[in-house]
Amino acid sequence: xxxxxxxxxxxxxxxxxxxxxxxxxxxxxxxxxxxxxxxxxxxxxxxxxxxxxxxxxxxxxxxxxxxxxxxxxxxx
Numbered sequence: 038x039x040x041x042x043x044x045x046x047x048x049x050x051x052x053x054x055x056x057x058x059x060x061x062x063x064x065x066x067x068x069x070x071x072x073x074x075x076x077x078x079x080x081x082x083x084x085x086x087x088x089x090x091x092x093x094x095x096x097x098x099x100x101x102x103x104x105x106x107x108x109x110x111x112x113x
Contacts, residue, residue: 047073060110068110075102 047069054062054069062068076099083090090098 054110059112060107061112062110068106072102072106075106 050069050072051065054060054065079098080090080095
């Protein structure tokens with residue numbers, strides 16, 4: 038089965054990740070879903086209940102989520 042093609046909304050992220058020489062991403066479609074789960078999913082869950090995340094918490098969530106993602110996919 039051929040790998041799934043990233044949806045249009047994910048193409049800029051897929052392009053940016055593919056251009057990085059320091060990352061090893063064997064399954065781009067999985068990595069994209071993981072990335073969005075780290076940085077967007079908490080906002081979606083909270084907004085579904087009418088809540089908003091604190092801006093400082095949001096900054097920390099995004100920064101640490103991106104750091105986790107990059108550490109996981111960094112070439113060794």
